[in-house]
Every structure is written in C-alpha cells, then in structure tokens.
Amino acid sequence: MIAEKAVLGSMLKENYLITDSGLAVSQFTNAVHKMIFQSMKELYAKGMTVDFITLLTMNNPQDLGGANYIHDLTSYAQIEKFDIHVGAMLDVWREREKHNVLHVAAQENWQIDRIMSELEALIDNCASDHSSISDLLVDVYEAPFIEQEIAEGSTTGIRQLDDMTNGFQDGELTIIAARPSMGKSDIMLHLAKHAGWKNRLPIIFSLEMSASSLRDRLLASTGSFSRTRMRNPYLLLNETQKSAWPKTVGMLSKTSIQFFDRSKQTVAEMRMKVRKMIHENPDRKPVIFIDYLTLIHSEDTSSNMHLRISQITKDLKAMAREFNCPVITLAQLSRAVEQRMDKRPLMSDLRESGSIEEDADIIIFLYRNAYYTKDDTDRTLELIVSKNRNGPVGTVVAAYNKHTGEVVGFGTNRERTAL
Structure with missing residues (x-):
C-alpha cells in the first residue's frame, strides 16, 4: 500500500512517470488506487496536467478516496526512489498473480507446461521480449542488395577510436579505467562535449x-x-584569451551537457534523473557518463565489495539497455600497476575485475608514459582498448595537454602536429 501511494504521489509531481512507469491499472492492489491511476492515464492521454485540481474536478472525489486522500498522496512522493517503489509494487503483484495462477491451475487441472508458461509470463510485465528467427530474418533479407544507413554510435571525438568502436553504441556499457592523474576526467569531458556537438544529450554524474x-x-x-x-x-587571462572567451562559452553552450554532482548516488537515483532529462529533451538521445564506479552508492549493505560492484555493473548495463543509450563509467585501477616495469594496465588491475570484465562491452585503459618519466614535452596519451565485444582491440594514440586538459586525436594536420 505504501509503495502504491509513493508511486501515485510521484506521478502527481512528475506527470511523465504516468506513462514511463509502464504500469497497468491491474497491477495496483487497492481499488481506490486503481481508480486514481486510471483517471491519471485518461487525463494525461488528453494532454491535460494531472494534479490535485484536475483529478477532483474531472471525477467524483469520493471515487478517488476524497480530496484529503489525494492531497496526502504527494507527501509520499520520492522521485529518486520511484523505480524502487515500482519494483516493490510489482513484487506484490507477481506474488498475487502467482497464487491466482496456481489456484486456477489446481481447479482446472492444467498441464505442467501451461502452468510454467503462465508463471514465466509474470517475470516480464512489460512488452514481450520474444522474437522468432523468421521475424528477424525478414529485417535483413534484402541487406546485400539495398544500401542501408549504418547506425553510428555516439562519437568519441577521436577518429581512430571511432574507427575501432564505431562510436559508443546504444545499450552498451563502457569502462574507462586508469591510475590517478592519467586524465580520466578530461577524457570524460572530451567525450561528453563531442557527443553534445553531435546533438546527443550528455548527462554527467560526478560523484x-x-x-x-x-x-x-x-x-x-x-x-x-x-x-x-x-x-x-x-587577472590571469591575457587579452587574446579574453577575446576568445565568449566564443568558447558559446561553443560549450551548444553541448547541452547536464550535470548531477551529488555524492553517494545510487543507480536507481541516476535512472530517475536520466528519465526526467529524456522527457525534457525529447529531441536528443542521452549519453550517460559516471565519475566514477566505486563511488556509486549501493543498496546492498553487505561488506563484500565484490558483490556490491558486481550488482552495480549489472545495474549500469541494465540502464544502458533500458534507455537504449551508451553508459560510460570511469574506474580506478589497483596499485598493482606500479609494481611492474611495464606500467600499462591489464584487466587484472581493475578493482573487482571479474564483474567488470563480464558486464562491460568495452574496456579502455588510459596510459601516459610521461607521468612516470616526468617528461613535460611528451604529450602522448594511449587509449588501450582491451575489450571490445563487437569489434577489434588495440591501442589508439592521442595528444593530451595536462595543463589545459585538451585531448586531440590524430587524423588532421592539426592533430598530427599537436604533440
């Protein structure tokens, strides 16, 4: 009951959740809540604002529990925990439906395969994930004979890396890992602004x-x-730099980058914020950046770091698939790197590497030899693609200016002389 009130209260505050939740009227337990949700859906479908006033004026207040009941629902609203409350609701609904299925099965003496089919259908309450090979083959039957547009991912702004990955792909989880001071945050910002300039919606969670x-x-x-x-x-910029300032500000304003910088955010909270950003920016597809992995707050209260990280990476991958967008997460490497002669990172250097290796679609390590040699003239930055689920692995070289944070890939005359 409390979960249902929290869900309805959140919907009153943020109307887009009415449809984004994917809930059906039948999944509510309380009869009054079913009436309220049905009324919400009808009002929203008509393009009307769904709030305390419209609900009461468009319906018989007593059918919805009365004015005080509707008003009190907003006190249960927890936008950032909306997905958690929906999950709790669905758990209750599935348990109720399970008992119904087993009761009817016993009364009508169903075959075991029908019982299994009905129970399995409860696992996914949303759209079916079923596809037959025949349906899938229809989509590609004429592929060799008709030129088709190649779906490019979100650009990285580094031509060689784009060639290797075809950009960051929708539904994929990318991990960018390095030791401190290698340029992780600067790479993230470089990727974000280039994505924004290509009409994507970069969303940065800076923890x-x-x-x-x-x-x-x-x-x-x-x-x-x-x-x-x-x-x-x-005081410190010269006149030439000051004259370039307005143009720089104008360029960055076109990226539409969105920042969320509260510490200890959970994946569930991030999902809620992403969903709101998508609703407010329907013309731009999101690209999600998180700085960084081990600072993500886990709902798991166990002391086992491996289990917590494993759950977080699985949740991040699920978020990428749910929103059909790239999720790029920064990660720290263990100190084991420093004990070797060749300090280029390896998979085993990832903290809690097992779950990260399993869930990530792409893993990129950053390495700057100049960090160890203290050679300020060496601006070489290696982006070592160690895992690429749908493409080749290898090393991409870019120029990195640690004083400005600028990253430049090779490919143009300017890029070739940047070092």
Whole structure:
C-alpha cells in the first residue's frame, strides 16, 4: 500500500512517470488506487496536467478516496526512489498473480507446461521480449542488395577510436579505467562535449568533483586556457584569451551537457534523473557518463565489495539497455600497476575485475608514459582498448595537454602536429 501511494504521489509531481512507469491499472492492489491511476492515464492521454485540481474536478472525489486522500498522496512522493517503489509494487503483484495462477491451475487441472508458461509470463510485465528467427530474418533479407544507413554510435571525438568502436553504441556499457592523474576526467569531458556537438544529450554524474569544477575544466580544454589561469580569469587571462572567451562559452553552450554532482548516488537515483532529462529533451538521445564506479552508492549493505560492484555493473548495463543509450563509467585501477616495469594496465588491475570484465562491452585503459618519466614535452596519451565485444582491440594514440586538459586525436594536420 505504501509503495502504491509513493508511486501515485510521484506521478502527481512528475506527470511523465504516468506513462514511463509502464504500469497497468491491474497491477495496483487497492481499488481506490486503481481508480486514481486510471483517471491519471485518461487525463494525461488528453494532454491535460494531472494534479490535485484536475483529478477532483474531472471525477467524483469520493471515487478517488476524497480530496484529503489525494492531497496526502504527494507527501509520499520520492522521485529518486520511484523505480524502487515500482519494483516493490510489482513484487506484490507477481506474488498475487502467482497464487491466482496456481489456484486456477489446481481447479482446472492444467498441464505442467501451461502452468510454467503462465508463471514465466509474470517475470516480464512489460512488452514481450520474444522474437522468432523468421521475424528477424525478414529485417535483413534484402541487406546485400539495398544500401542501408549504418547506425553510428555516439562519437568519441577521436577518429581512430571511432574507427575501432564505431562510436559508443546504444545499450552498451563502457569502462574507462586508469591510475590517478592519467586524465580520466578530461577524457570524460572530451567525450561528453563531442557527443553534445553531435546533438546527443550528455548527462554527467560526478560523484567526486563539483559541477562548477567540471565547467571550468571544459572551458580550459575548449579554449586552450591553462587551468592555473582559470582560478582567476579576470587577472590571469591575457587579452587574446579574453577575446576568445565568449566564443568558447558559446561553443560549450551548444553541448547541452547536464550535470548531477551529488555524492553517494545510487543507480536507481541516476535512472530517475536520466528519465526526467529524456522527457525534457525529447529531441536528443542521452549519453550517460559516471565519475566514477566505486563511488556509486549501493543498496546492498553487505561488506563484500565484490558483490556490491558486481550488482552495480549489472545495474549500469541494465540502464544502458533500458534507455537504449551508451553508459560510460570511469574506474580506478589497483596499485598493482606500479609494481611492474611495464606500467600499462591489464584487466587484472581493475578493482573487482571479474564483474567488470563480464558486464562491460568495452574496456579502455588510459596510459601516459610521461607521468612516470616526468617528461613535460611528451604529450602522448594511449587509449588501450582491451575489450571490445563487437569489434577489434588495440591501442589508439592521442595528444593530451595536462595543463589545459585538451585531448586531440590524430587524423588532421592539426592533430598530427599537436604533440
């Protein structure tokens, strides 16, 4: 009952949840809640705002539990935990339906295969995930004879990496891992702004760094401003840089990057925020960035880090598939890297590597030899693609300026001379 109130209350606050939830009237237990949800769906389908007033004026208030009952529902609203409450609702619904199926099966002496089929149908309450080979083959029957548009993923802004991965693909989980000071955050911002310039919607969950700090990093890398000068642009930027400032601001405004910088966010909270962003930006497909993996708060209260990380990576992969968009997550590497002569990362250097290796579609390691040699003239950044579920693996070389955070791939004349 409380879960149903929380779901309805959240829908009153954020109307898009009425359809995004995928719930059916029959999945509510309480008769009054069924009436309220049915009324919500009807109002929303007509393009009307669904709130306290419209519900009461368009219906008999007593059918919906009365004015006070509707008003009190909003006090149960927890937008960030909406998916959790929906899950609790569906658990109750499945248990109820299971008993109904078994009762009818006993009364009518069903065959075992029919019982199994009915119970399995309860696992997925949404659209069917079934496809026959015949249906799938129809889609590609004429593929060799008709030129078709190739679905490109979200651009990385690095031509060689795009060639290797075809961009970050919808529904895939990518892990970008490195030791500290290798440029993880700068790579993330580079990927985000290039995705935004290609009309994607970059959504950054920064669990460690503030949104204003990321903004300043974006300004520095886009305008080629030294980060030390960004501490006080008025005093430290020269006249040439100041004249370039408005253009840099204008370029970044076109990326439409969205930031969420509260620490200890769960995957469920992230999903709610992504869903809202999708609703508010229907013309842009999202690309989700998370900085970084082990800072994601887990609902699992056990002390076993491996189990917690395993559940988080599975949830991230599920989020990528649910929203049909790329999810790119930064990750730290263990200190084992520092004990070897060749300090280029290996799969085994990933903390809790087993679950990450299993769930990630792409794993990219970052390596800068200059970090160890202290050679300030060496701007080489290696992006080592160690896992690529649907493509080749290998190393892509880019230029990285640690003073500005700028990342430049090879391919153009400017790129070739960037080092």
